[in-house]
Amino acid sequence: MKHTKVIKIEGLDKLYKDGTMALININLNVKKGEIFALLGPNGAGKTSLINSVCGIVKFSKGNIQVFGYDVLKEYRKSRSLIGLVPQELTTDSFETVQNTVSFSRGLFGKKKCDIKIENILKNLSLWDKRKSQIRTLSGGMKRRVMIAKALSHEPEILFLDEPSAGVDVELRKSMWNQIRNLKKSGVTIILTTHYIEEAEEMADRIGILNKGKLIMVERKNRIMKNLGKKIFEITLKKNIKSLPSVFNGFDLEIYSDTKLIYYNNPKNSKTIVDVLDKLKLHSIDVEDITTKRNSLEEIFINIVGQK
Numbered sequence: 001m002k003h004t005k006v007i008k009i010e011g012l013d014k015l016y017k018d019g020t021m022a023l024i025n026i027n028l029n030v031k032k033g034e035i036f037a038l039l040g041p042n043g044a045g046k047t048s049l050i051n052s053v054c055g056i057v058k059f060s061k062g063n064i065q066v067f068g069y070d071v072l073k074e075y076r077k078s079r080s081l082i083g084l085v086p087q088e089l090t091t092d093s094f095e096t097v098q099n100t101v102s103f104s105r106g107l108f109g110k111k112k113c114d115i116k117i118e119n120i121l122k123n124l125s126l127w128d129k130r131k132s133q134i135r136t137l138s139g140g141m142k143r144r145v146m147i148a149k150a151l152s153h154e155p156e157i158l159f160l161d162e163p164s165a166g167v168d169v170e171l172r173k174s175m176w177n178q179i180r181n182l183k184k185s186g187v188t189i190i191l192t193t194h195y196i197e198e199a200e201e202m203a204d205r206i207g208i209l210n211k212g213k214l215i216m217v218e219r220k221n222r223i224m225k226n227l228g229k230k231i232f233e234i235t236l237k238k239n240i241k242s243l244p245s246v247f248n249g250f251d252l253e254i255y256s257d258t259k260l261i262y263y264n265n266p267k268n269s270k271t272i273v274d275v276l277d278k279l280k281l282h283s284i285d286v287e288d289i290t291t292k293r294n295s296l297e298e299i300f301i302n303i304v305g306q307k
């Protein structure tokens, strides 16, 4: 290995022949051992980005390195470090699970190793199905076979393009666990998703892609902290129609006659305690207070709306 910077993307553009500009000046570093979620709506360019790194599409401009290896000039080396679970599953095969996964390993020039394949199949709960033909499996099981294939040559990096597409909730949860276990074993994971819950649940860092541009890359917790305003819902004992003018400058709204909404913005110098003090001072009695946080979904809509 030349580098610990696992993936380094600089000035990447992807222009398809029909004139679609799928990626515009992407700059991104992925760190060793992290789970990085590439989040964005359909058509944002997620698959184009992954496929550029994996050498499946030819990018138009910029450069990409995988562990310091140039993905064009040192393709075989860089590709051997990557496992890819593509968005589209090709699984109408009559071949058995075990043979397919074992064959995949061979494609990367790795020596046949039954015990390694056995471990991969066991970790993905596929061992019982090892003799089944792939076409007979359920959608979720097929997805696992694709993961097993991607892991067959023991890659350092695993790309999962929309791993939850067409997978039911239960299988999704178990797949998330398996992905976490892979992380524990030191594999760097990059997944794409348009499900915010998936990014929120899995990722250490999130990159938000929209219309070919990477508009934000942040630690997940920071995305939540910086943009996820905390909201207090204050229920009053009696109806009010308007607020006394002393509340001007407080980030406070009348939601209904008996409800106030207070946005606890980090930039706001007035705290919820100040609000409650002022309410008391003006004999506005409070019955109850509840809090809620913006979801990543709301945050996402906000960011995309600003761009």
Ligand SMILES: Nc1ncnc2c1ncn2[C@@H]1O[C@H](COP(=O)(O)OP(=O)(O)O)[C@@H](O)[C@H]1O
Binding pocket: 016, 017, 018, 020, 021, 022, 040, 041, 042, 043, 044, 045, 046, 047, 048, 049
């Ligand atoms: N082979 C292709 N030829 C032309 N345009 C394409 C091709 N593949 C994808 N695109 C376009 O590139 C943009 C990004 O697509 P894609 O990378 O698949 O996005 P995502 O994976 O985020 O849904 C879209 O506008 C899509 O229609």
Ligand SMILES: [Mg+2]
Binding pocket: 046, 047, 048, 087, 161, 162
């Ligand atoms: Mg896609």
